[in-house]
Every structure is written in structure tokens, then in C-alpha cells.
Amino acid sequence: MELTLFVIFGAVAVASAFMVIVSRNPVVSALFLILTFFCLAGLYVLLNAQFIAALQIIVYAGAIMVLFVFVVMLLRTGKEARRGYRLIFQKSIGIIFVVLFLLLLGSITLMVSVTGMRGPYTAEAVRHIGNTQAFASVLFTDYLYPFEIISVLLLAGIIGAVVLAKRKR
Amino acid sequence: MVPLSYYLLLSAVLFSIGAVGVLIRRNVLIMFMSIELMLNAVNLSFVAFSRFLDSLEGQVFVFLVMAVAAAEVAVGLAIIICIFRNKATVNVDEINLMKG
């Protein structure tokens, strides 16, 4: 059951990620990217991370991608025109190196087994206290400072976006 | 239970697709989306590790990555709008001046 779901979500995620980079139309790209994020949320549920799965949909699909779609529509760039020179050299080199990189990563992940130190939050324990509560207890104790700093980063992001997008008078 | 290596492999594949996207596409919006894809691929491996190591640190990292991604998208799209206003293009090959 779990493997079936994994295969379905994984296959759809990879296929739609592929469509993101080959589609000529940015709106279609954005929609396929949303589908990818949705599949990733499904995988997070399989991995017992329900809170992160909900965040994935709320933050990525519900906010970030709406912003993307908004900007794509606002700019109305239309379809990308086929261009005269097509950077064949750069593209082929890029694809070769990415394939090599993928082979490297793939061989590492298949050969090596996980050896890290195990934490206290087994699936049973998390089910007992609840995923959200367990997550919050880690976030607001050990990672309180990163959490506070991230809020400063978000504030900087807001100010940056407002300053950049504002029309100069 | 699905082994950890499957999740890592899926994450690697998604990351590579994102990397290819950044390299072969010239539309700055789609390049930006590819970067988001790469971030998400990394998130998947974080969550997978957090599950298989019985620890929630990985999920906390994903949370922080999401916050960074949100800020990054807000600023990045603002920059793209600025560029489009000046040059009326989203093709990175035509955005080749340091000023103007």
C-alpha cells in the first residue's frame, strides 16, 4: 500500500517536474510545478509529517505559486519565441554534467546505509503526542533562535519587495 | 515500509530536473521555478531523513527552508518585475547590462 502510493506520487512528481522545464508556456509550467508540490505533500504524509505536508500546500501551492502565477499573468510574456541561436554547447554540457551528478547521487544513495544518531521521536512517540505538538516542542526549544532570525529575514523580504516593486517618482 | 534510498533517489531525480531547468531555459520565470523545484527536492530528503532517524530536526529545517523560499520569491519576483519594466523581456540573455 505504502509502496504503491510512493510510486504513484513519485512518478507524477517526476513527470510534472519534467513538464515544468520543457513547457513553452510559463503559466503551464507554474501549474505543473503546483502538481509537483502536491505530490510532495502526499509523500510527506507518507513520511508521517502531516504538519509539513499542510504547510507545503498552504505556503507553496497557496501563497508562493499564486504569486508566481500572478506575476506571469501580469507580465503577459506569452509563449517563448524560438530563438535563432540556441546555446547548443551550453545546453549539452549542462545536461551531461547533470546526468553525471545524478548518477553520482544515485549510486551514493543506493550503496550507503543511514548511520546517523537516532532521535527520540519514533513513529509511535509522534503518534502519541501528535505530529504538530512534537514539531512545535522541537522548534520552540532547540531551534528558537533560528525561528526568531527567520522572522527578521521575512521582514527584510517584505521591505525589499516593497522597495523594489514601488514605482519611482 | 519504503526504504530511505528510494526517497533519496526521488529527491536526487527532482533536484537534477531542477538543475537542468536552470541550465537549459532562458526564461527567467521558469529558471526561478526550477530553483524552487531544487529547494523542494532537498526538502523531501530532509523529511525522509527525519523519518528514518526518528528525529524532527529535518522537519524544522524544512520549515526554515520554506520561510526562506517565501522571502526569496517575494524579492525575486519584485526584481523580475523591475527588469521587465525596464527592458520588456524575461529572457536572461537579453538582460546583459550592469546598469540601465
Place this chain on the structure above:
Amino acid sequence: MSPFWIDLIIMLIKVIVVMGALLGGVVVMVVVERRGAGFIQGRLGPNRVGPWGWLQPIADGIKLFLKEEFIPAQAYKPLYLAAPAFFMFIAFVTFAVIPFGDKVELFGRTIQLQIADVNIGILYIFAFASLGVYGIVIAGWSSNNKFSLMGGLRSAAQMISYEVALGLSIIGVLMVGQSLRLNDIIGMQTQYWSYLPRWNIFIQPLGFLIFLIAAIAEVNRIPFDLCEAEQELVVGYQVEYGSMKFAMYYLGEYTNLITFSALIVVLFFGGWHIPWIEGLNIHPLLLALLQVVAFVVKVFAFLWFFVWVRWTFPRFRYDQLMRFGWLVLLPLAIFNIFVTGVVMVLIP
């Protein structure tokens, strides 16, 4: 039969009943909206089909069903056709975690009157409600029509802005309730302060007000229906939609309205809780039935409130809408969280 099959059948029955109730609610709302508009504007409204016009929605449905299926030549066809279906699908799926009654003991089994008891129920609703905007934005873009595109763009900006206030306004409720599960939030509200039921409306009046306003914006109704705006955008993103595709938007919009009314009731008005009924010795089954009825009555009270608001207020201007969302609602929501936190620290 094995327990698995019984559970499956119970689940199917619940899904069918809820779907039927939602569709029935939409049908009732069509009449209430049109007759209510007539009542508020001092005219009769549709009163010819059936007794007091109650068969009007059926006539409307038949009319829409028989209209010509029309697809604009320059539309981006796959997305143009998918958008209304997606919008309606999301609207129905969102309702799945709303509890419409307490647990019932029936034939020795405990049945939860709710389709899915998710431990992150609130987040589930927000996740799906935030996806609904794609049905509108994609419709606006794929119709290849200037008015549609304007409507879609307005809707995208409006949804992002008001979702922030909507999300922050319930943080106070979550702080008091200490849970993201909707059943736990209702459970908190079934207690009493001496005689007053402990509904969240008494603890979080400001949060309720912000939530109510942001909810009207989220379901795109007057005074926040800038993405439709008949007078300026000739109904915006729906311009190119006719026949059943239009009917899907209609259904989706009213379903969203029902979902948000139900959410308001669950979060702030005790859900299915009837105050002061615990003392009376009522048969548990009858009590469960009464609670479902109480829930429906509360939801309809808010549905009527939405109709009342729609036909009473004029529309905002777009810059006013944005200013109001970011400069009034958002700071108020943050202030509400701050005050709630201070009070919770001072009064343990």
C-alpha cells in the same frame, strides 16, 4: 461482514449524506439569495415557479443544462475546461473535516458525525481553501479575454492579502483551544462559565470580527467581489463561461459560502453545541439529532447574514480593498494575538 467493510459503508453513507446536504443547501441558498434580495430591495423576487418560488433553482438548473456548450476560439482549451471543475471539486473537498454533530452510538458502534477527523483539521481547511483561487485565476487567464484576466489578477491579489488576515485571526482561537483538531475546539466550547457557555465569540470577539470580514473577502462576495464586479468587469473571470461550466462556478461559490459559515460556527459559536441542554435528560440519539439541527440552524443564520451583507453594502474600490486588508485587518489580527497571549499569561 468484517469491520473494514462496515467502516467503508458508514464512510460512504456519510460522504453521500454530506454531499447531498451541501447540494441541498446550495439549492435553498439560491432561493434565499434571490427572494432575500427582493425582500431587501422592496420587490417580490422570483415567485412564479412552484409555491412561493421554491422550485426556481430547478428551473434555473434546467435552463443552464440546456444552454449551448460554448468554447471561445482563442481560449487555452484544457485549462479553460478544467478550471470550473477544479473550483467545484476544491469547494466540496474542503467541507470534509467539518464536524456537524457529536459522536453517536448506533448499533453498538461509535460513529463520528464528520467525514474525516484529521488532527490538523484547521490547516487542512486553509490548505484547500487557498487552492480554490486557482480555479478563478486559471479561468481568467485561459479565457483569453481582457475582462477575465483583470478579474483573475484581482482575485489572486485579493486572496493572498486576505488569507493572511484570515489565518492570523484564528491564531487566538487556537491559542485558547490548544489544538488544531476541530472536534477539540468544539469540545473546549461545550464548557461553561457559571451560566454563560464558553463559546469563543465571548473570548475572541475581535478575532471573530476579523475572521468574518476576511471570510467575506475569501468567498468573493459584495463588498469584496472585486474579481466579479458586474459594473466594471462584466462578472470578471466568468465572462466566457456559460451553461454547465457557469453552473459549476455557481455551485462552487455557494458551497464555499456554506463551508465558511460552518467554519465560523465551529470556531466561534460552539459548533453543534446547544447551551444548557446537558441538564435535561434527553435520549442520546434524540440529543445527537437536535445537535445536528442546531448546527444547521446556526450555519443558516450566517448564510442569511452573508445575503444581508451582500444586498446592503456597496462595493469597495480596489485600492481601498488592499489598504483595508493590509493596513487595518492585518495589524488588528496581530494585536489580537498579542492581547490573547498577554491575557493567557496573566490569567492561567
